[in-house]
Amino acid sequence: MPSVEIVTIGTEILLGQLIDTNSSHIARTLADGGIDVFAKHSVGDNTARLAAMLEGALERADGAITTGGLGPTVDDLTKDAVAAAVGTTLALHEPSITSIEERLAAFGRSGPLTENNRRQAILPVGGVVMTNAHGTAPGFIALRADGKFVACMPGVPSEMRAMLADSLMPWLHERFGVRDAIFTRTLHTIGIPESEVDRRIESLFRELVNPKIAVLAHTAQVDVKIMAKAADRAAADALIAPVEADLRNRIGAGIYGVDDETLAHAIVDRIATLGATLGCAESITGGAIADAIVRVPGASRCFFGGIVAYDNTVKEALLDVPHATLVAHGAVSEEVAAAMARGACERLGATFGLATTGIAGPTGATADKPVGLVYIALAERGGPVDVRRVTLPGSRDEVRRRALMFALNLIWRRLEGDQKSVSHVSMA
């Protein structure tokens, strides 16, 4: 299997002032594409250190892939280091001048190229140029006499991602004759502990060779990733389909979506399909449920609105929670959660009313109501109210985040006709 190392260039990333998302994306793409990633490195804008890093990488692996270091102020530095590492020189690449001019014209800018733009067309001699579909600076692949390579891409994520997919991955597959790539499909689950997901599918871990499966835990969610090695997506899908069916059979209604689908997406789609609508009444989550729903494009199909009832006066005035109920049971109680959910249905004219009330901390706890105590209620118009009591761990932010996930899980399970299994929000 061909091997590479990834090098991220830039002092701001080295010192943690900018977050690096590029190197993880490149590593995942390479691994999925059947190429072994030996290591990732981050160096500042320093020619000598970068050249040394690239030489080291070419000792250990078949090639190095860099991202960043192609901006106007640091451009020369990166190219000098690459030329030194592979033993070539730099020269003006005339076709790149033309494509930079075309790119600028497409952006609505004309006239002579600036000195910065001209410098972007100075590239290592004897290499391969990768066009930049989303910006002006071209990428390139510099080749050493022994066939090892250094591929350089811009640091702007949208430019890098397009160049990686459209130019570099096809070049790598061609050069190394990699026939099979890894294709994945990720099933997202909610409301099942990781240990329980493991238990239900553990025999598959031993049985499966291609595709393989992996379990990844996040806050309140567990993903099961199916990874198939195949020549193309269609062949991979044929391998994945029976395994997915088996997993769905074993895991059941906890699976809410695949790949890029969020739980809020799944909820919006399901409610809209039913011709129903959703309204929220939020105290502890303070607008986070509504925000998650509104993030989904087309949420207006089934979401009319919500009421953030942080203060008791708002619970009374806008959700019709009886004053006596608040006095008798306190704002954080089963009775108030239920009244809030019913109020959301009535006041927002919604089929489903979803309500939260709890103690996020750091203050507000009492002897019998600790920080993390949360009630989540789901009302259906003209039907009973389902109220759940949980005690959620963590900081104020974490308690609120887990309350949000618990609430989304509660309505998702209702929509799936699986009310009984809502008893768990992963503590991961």
Next chain:
Amino acid sequence: MPSVEIVTIGTEILLGQLIDTNSSHIARTLADGGIDVFAKHSVGDNTARLAAMLEGALERADGAITTGGLGPTVDDLTKDAVAAAVGTTLALHEPSITSIEERLAAFGRSGPLTENNRRQAILPVGGVVMTNAHGTAPGFIALRADGKFVACMPGVPSEMRAMLADSLMPWLHERFGVRDAIFTRTLHTIGIPESEVDRRIESLFRELVNPKIAVLAHTAQVDVKIMAKAADRAAADALIAPVEADLRNRIGAGIYGVDDETLAHAIVDRIATLGATLGCAESITGGAIADAIVRVPGASRCFFGGIVAYDNTVKEALLDVPHATLVAHGAVSEEVAAAMARGACERLGATFGLATTGIAGPTGATADKPVGLVYIALAERGGPVDVRRVTLPGSRDEVRRRALMFALNLIWRRLEGDQKSVSHVSMA
């Protein structure tokens, strides 16, 4: 200046399945502590590659600092690689057995140590042990005959951070005789373009030697960081104070907080100090303003609640937006934004009403109302309504995020008595 390289150990981080926050934290801490960071690396759980990486790091720098690779399954691998890189052997470190026993007892577990716990006490001979205040696995510093070192810390962020602050940084300062460290103070600004911040303070860039300043741009926000080199915090503060005063004088009311303070924090503090209250009426932001406010501990001092009025029926029923206004001007209009803000004051009994309405996309645009068109309105009870119209760039998520920042900036400026300067949300 002493120099180090940072090595993150673990296949999940190498392949981007886990996000690495440790290496940035270590890099910042070292840089602030007067130690030069040459490079960061990430390697999988592989003894040979890790040993080669550490040897390379010790060629270039005075030492290597690792994080991760000390868990039960990969522990031996990391220690073997470190012992190979510095030329020492491993042996059971009896005092660490005792401290692991004490740690487990403190966690409420007693009885004989497991094999895993015993293995945690097998450490490189001749090194320095770093106790783990938040877990069982000790860290250590292995020393090579020439005085170069490899320091290993756990990958759990809370354990690593405590060990870095309490053990490793003091050891580094002692060993390398570093007297001065870098102390920082960051001023957060909103509503001023980066180029304008630059213009106002550019002469300081040239004049200042210690402290130095740097400008960092984020979405809709620009930070100015003051970095002083001094022997301790008090000496640094004395250097920072006059520069901060000068910066505040030049930048003016755009500064809302320092260091860990968010804009929502500043708003909550200011409104509570005034004895006033805030209510929200959100369409395009869909609960995000309320959520940002409720994230602030103690938000209940000044925040009663909000109404997410996504559908027009909710704008009418809960915010008293006249039906005729909606028909005449459309939901995304100055008139509706103003009515929503007034409705928030009235219905929520709030001093200030903050409202948003706009087109987040990808659908919903018309010939005269493009995606990104947003109206933000701020009403004060019994006063006039201030409505702003902006066209915000980006995806659905980005438009919504910028609308949130614009709204927070609008009320912040009102609280600061500086209404005129709200015309900009950085496009960065």
